[in-house]
Structure formats: C-alpha cells, structure tokens
Amino acid sequence: MKRIAAYEILGLLGKGGMARVYKVRHAASGRILALKLLMPHEHLQSLLGWETIVEHFNREADVMLAINHPHIVKALDHGSHDGRPFIVMEYYCHNVGEVIGETYRxxxxxxxxxxxxxxxxxRxxxxxxxGLHAAGIIHRDIKPFNLLLDDREAIKITDFGLSKLRGEIFAHPPQLIVGSPYYAAPEQQQDANAVDCRADLYAVAVMLYRMLTGWLPVDDEAQQTAASTRNPELGTRWDRFFSRSLSAEPAERHNSAADMRRDLELLEREWxxxxxxxCRGFERAAPATRQRRAQARGKPxxxxxxxxxxxxxxxxxxDRLWRPVEPVTTAFGDPGDGTVVDPVTSLVWQKSGSQDGMTWQQARDYVDSLNRIGFAGITTWRLPTVEELLSILTLxxxxxxxxIPAVFDQSGKWLWSCDRASFNxxxxxxxxxxxxxxxDFTCRFYVRAVSSATP
Incomplete structure (x- = not known):
C-alpha cells in the first residue's frame, strides 16, 4: 500500500490496538501530515465487533473535526479506504514522551x-x-506520548480514540482496559464510563511529577513518594500540590483544569x-566560584x-537515556562578531544560528548560504557532527x-547534525x-553552523 486516497504514504509512525498511524504527503499541496487508519487488532475486533469499532472510530473523527484550539491537534480530513475509515491530522515530529525519554518500561x-x-x-x-471539558469531552488517555510539540515547543493534545462524550456510555468488555498504566486515574480503572474531567487532571499530575523528577509518583510498593524527596529543588508546597492532584479520591482533587492551572501558576511564581x-546571592559570590573552567578533551x-x-x-x-556519559564544562569566548570561540576544540560557532526550524536539506542549504555571504568573515561553515554538538553542552x-549568562542564543533547542541515522x-x-x-529529514529543527578555527 503506497497511497491512501489523496495521500502518499511516507512511513509508519506507530500502531496500537485500534489503528495504524502513517506519515503521509498530500499529493496536491505537498504538505506532510499524519493519517490514522483503522486497523484493529484481531483480539480487539473479536471483543467489540467490527461495527462497534467503526462507529467508535468515526465518532473520534467527528470529535477532532469539531475542535479548534491552539493546544489540540487539528483534524483536516476524514474518509474511507478499502472499507477502512481514516482521519488526517496535523503532523509534528516531537512529543513529550520523546523529550523525557520515556520507554515502554x-x-x-x-x-x-x-x-x-x-x-x-x-499548563x-x-x-x-x-477546551475539551467545556465541549463535554473527557480524553481518558493523557500521557506524554499523546502530547505532541510543534516547532516552537507548544503542546498539541492528540489521540482521541479513548475519549468520552458527556452522557455517553460505551459498553466495552470488562477485560478491556481504558487508558494507560500509571496515568489512568484509579476510578477509570474501576469504571471508565463513570469518570469526569478529574480523571484527566490526575493524568496531568502523574505526567508533571514525572517531568519534574524523572520518576513515576509511586515506588515499587505502589506508595506515593514526595516530589521533594526525588527532586530537592522542589519545596513542600509542591508536595501539597501533588498530594491533592494525585489523590485516589476524585472529590479531593482540583475541580477543573482552570482550578489546577491556577495552583500551578502560583507554584511557578514561587519558583x-x-x-x-x-541569583542575587550568586552574583555577590567571589568571581572564582562563578567561573566554569574548560575541561580538557580531544578534538571531536x-x-x-x-x-x-x-x-x-x-x-x-x-548513557541509556541518550545523554553523554561524561558531560563537560566549558569556557567559551565571545569575540562580538556573531560567533563563539571554543579554545579547547579550536572550533568557531554561530552564536545564534537559524531563526526558524528547517528540514535537514534546508539546513544544508542554510550552511551553504552562510559561506556564500562569508558570515563573520568565514567561508568554511559546515553542519556539525554529533560529537561537535556534544562539545558545547554544559554540565x-x-x-x-x-x-550564569548564556553564551549561545537559547531560541533553537533542537539542533541538526550532519550525521545520518538511516537513508531518510x-x-x-x-x-x-x-x-x-x-x-527523519522532513522534521524542522534549528541549525548552528560550525567552522574549524584558523591557526
């Protein structure tokens, strides 16, 4: 299968019990999109029946097409291919699950x-x-991998396959679990039809705890661990926030998303x-305590x-979280011409880099343009290797x-390397x-060009 309706299939993004999601290109516009095609697992189909699954999938499409919100993925098309319904949505390369390095374990x-x-x-x-709750929709599967990120790192909620409309009762077999382990609220595991917005808020609390600490809020014995224990920079007010938002009793949690957001904004201001x-005390410290010394290392x-x-x-x-085993500290120089010099590696970097995200091929074209204009008097700019990019990370x-004032511009956080991982x-x-x-090459990341310093 190379094509679904007006969409050329570029690759498989993922598959679950209900459907497969493909990366596609719209034939007329060339726009890259995501297409979700109903392809249920045979076990799920035997439990629910084909007609019920199709009805549920089409309702998901109706829900998505009716929503227009800056933090919800937009559905753009809905159709059928060889008797299987599909939904076409905006495509984003990143999601929170990837950012935090969560795995199936x-x-x-x-x-x-x-x-x-x-x-x-x-937030x-x-x-x-x-916005969803105001429309009478309970998502029921909020988790890091269902929160996509656009080029500017704005959240886009996706995957409404388990969502519930106000007043709807979905008669599913008791052995069918609705939601994801650890993120699903206790009451959702007992009766998925009886949940309200507070089940979604519980899932947000689990995700926030994980983002702040790197762990799920429960230990091996399923006991909740205080967030400040796992991240000492968090104070006891955070512990009180999680004690409420992770309560097993829905009545003890926040009453609405707006209510929870207000409490979160108070914690943000406190932070x-x-x-x-x-930092006021830090600036009064002796300069020697505020300097980062270069760490000797070979040229990358x-x-x-x-x-x-x-x-x-x-x-x-x-390491197993894809971070350098031995991070380094650095002492870069800023000559004031839009570059940053690393005396240890003898490399010269762009200070700001590209203003917008771009595809991998566009990144290469961007570097070529720097050489044509002789940016900062240099005509040997190139796309850096992974090792070179790792050399500018700080401990x-x-x-x-x-x-400590940042040496590099902080707007572009995801930087392309010149190293390939596969043919695409x-x-x-x-x-x-x-x-x-x-x-893949079509994702839009930023570019920070590098050049070897002239001896």
Missing amino acids: LENPSRPLRPEQAIRYA ETLHGLA EKVISRY RNAPRKIRPQEAFQAFSL PTGKDDYC AAWYVSVNLGYVAKQ
Missing part, C-alpha cells in the same frame, strides 16, 4: 526537565483540556522568586558519518545555570536537555 527513570519547562508543558495541556533570590570528529541506532550508544558515548549545576533520517541534539536522538 514505564518504571524505568526518564529525563527530568527544568521546572519552568515542565510547568509550561503542564498548556491544562489549557487544551479546559521564579526562589531563582531570583538565589568533524567528518560526517552514518551511524545506525544500535551503534549510537557506543559511537557517541551515551548541569542546578540553580547556578539560571545565574539524521541525528540531532537537544542542547537544553543534553540528549541525542534521530528524526
């Missing part, structure tokens, strides 16, 4: 985010949920005050390579990071979280 640790980033993701999710106070590889995913851990010296130092994918580096990942 949910008990394993993930990458914690800075509080302001985790709070923003949760935007709650904004989207407020900003903590950082402000800390500068020639592009094709590195398969199974080779990446060893080739890039990464996290807690609150100190908020007080390349490696990129998240410079704010310090991990390596791969994506």
Whole structure:
C-alpha cells in the first residue's frame, strides 16, 4: 500500500490496538501530515465487533473535526479506504514522551526537565483540556506520548480514540482496559464510563511529577513518594500540590483544569522568586566560584558519518537515556562578531544560528548560504557532527545555570547534525536537555553552523 486516497504514504509512525498511524504527503499541496487508519487488532475486533469499532472510530473523527484550539491537534480530513475509515491530522515530529525519554518500561527513570519547562508543558495541556471539558469531552488517555510539540515547543493534545462524550456510555468488555498504566486515574480503572474531567487532571499530575523528577509518583510498593524527596529543588508546597492532584479520591482533587492551572501558576511564581533570590546571592559570590573552567578533551570528529541506532550508544558515548556519559564544562569566548570561540576544540560557532526550524536539506542549504555571504568573515561553515554538538553542552549545576549568562542564543533547542541515522533520517541534539536522538529529514529543527578555527 503506497497511497491512501489523496495521500502518499511516507512511513509508519506507530500502531496500537485500534489503528495504524502513517506519515503521509498530500499529493496536491505537498504538505506532510499524519493519517490514522483503522486497523484493529484481531483480539480487539473479536471483543467489540467490527461495527462497534467503526462507529467508535468515526465518532473520534467527528470529535477532532469539531475542535479548534491552539493546544489540540487539528483534524483536516476524514474518509474511507478499502472499507477502512481514516482521519488526517496535523503532523509534528516531537512529543513529550520523546523529550523525557520515556520507554515502554514505564518504571524505568526518564529525563527530568527544568521546572519552568515542565510547568509550561503542564499548563498548556491544562489549557487544551479546559477546551475539551467545556465541549463535554473527557480524553481518558493523557500521557506524554499523546502530547505532541510543534516547532516552537507548544503542546498539541492528540489521540482521541479513548475519549468520552458527556452522557455517553460505551459498553466495552470488562477485560478491556481504558487508558494507560500509571496515568489512568484509579476510578477509570474501576469504571471508565463513570469518570469526569478529574480523571484527566490526575493524568496531568502523574505526567508533571514525572517531568519534574524523572520518576513515576509511586515506588515499587505502589506508595506515593514526595516530589521533594526525588527532586530537592522542589519545596513542600509542591508536595501539597501533588498530594491533592494525585489523590485516589476524585472529590479531593482540583475541580477543573482552570482550578489546577491556577495552583500551578502560583507554584511557578514561587519558583521564579526562589531563582531570583538565589541569583542575587550568586552574583555577590567571589568571581572564582562563578567561573566554569574548560575541561580538557580531544578534538571531536568533524567528518560526517552514518551511524545506525544500535551503534549510537557506543559511537557517541551515551548513557541509556541518550545523554553523554561524561558531560563537560566549558569556557567559551565571545569575540562580538556573531560567533563563539571554543579554545579547547579550536572550533568557531554561530552564536545564534537559524531563526526558524528547517528540514535537514534546508539546513544544508542554510550552511551553504552562510559561506556564500562569508558570515563573520568565514567561508568554511559546515553542519556539525554529533560529537561537535556534544562539545558545547554544559554540565548541569542546578540553580547556578539560571545565574550564569548564556553564551549561545537559547531560541533553537533542537539542533541538526550532519550525521545520518538511516537513508531518510539524521541525528540531532537537544542542547537544553543534553540528549541525542534521530528524526527523519522532513522534521524542522534549528541549525548552528560550525567552522574549524584558523591557526
């Protein structure tokens, strides 16, 4: 199957018990989109029956087509192919699950985010949920992989396959679980038809806890662990927030997404005050305590390579969360001409890089344009290797990071490398979280060109 209606299939994005999701290109416009085609697992079909599944899928399409919200993925088309209904949606390369490094082994640790980033993701999710709940829709499957991110890192809620309309009763077999382990609220596991908006808020709380700490809120004995225990930078007010939002009793949680968002914004303002106070004391400290010293290391590889995913851990010296095994501290120089100089690696970097995200091919064209105009008097700019990008990461130092002025422009957080992962994918580096990942060439990431310094 190479085509579905007016859409050319470019690859499989994922599959579940109900459907497969393909990356497609619209034949007329050339726009890259996601197409969800109903292809239920035979076990699910035997439990529910084909007619029931089709009815539920078509209702999902109706729900998505009726919604227009900045934090909800837009459905653009709905049709049928060989008797199977499909939904066409906006396509985004990133999702929160990928950003935090969550895997199918949910008990394993993930990458914690800075509080302001985790709070923003949760706040935007709650904004989207407020729109859904006002329309009488309960999502029932909020989790990191169902929260997509656009080029500017704005949240886009997706996957309404398990959503519930106000007053709707879906007669499913008792052995069919609605929702995802750990994220589904206790009452949803008992009676999925009886839940209200507070089930979605519980899932947001689990996700926020994970983003802040790198762990699920329960331990091996299913006991809730205080967030401040796993992340000492969080105060006891965070513990009270999670005690309420993760309560097993819906009546003890927040009453609405707006209510939960207000409490979260109070915690955000408190965090900003903590950082402000800390940095005032930091600036009064002796300069020697505020300097980052360069760490000796060899010059990174500068020639592009094709590195398969199974080779990446060893080739890039990464841990199991795709982060450098040995992060480095640096002492960059800023000559004031739009570049940053690294005396240790003898590399010159663009200080700002591209203003917008671009495809991998556009990234290469962008570097060529820098050489044509001789940006900063240099005509040997190139797309960096993964090792070169890893050389500009800085060793996290807690609150100190908020007080030390950034050398590089911070707008572009996902940077393309010149290294390929396959015939249609390349490696990129998240410079704010310090991990390596791969994506296909059509994704839009930023570019920070590099050049070898002239002796």
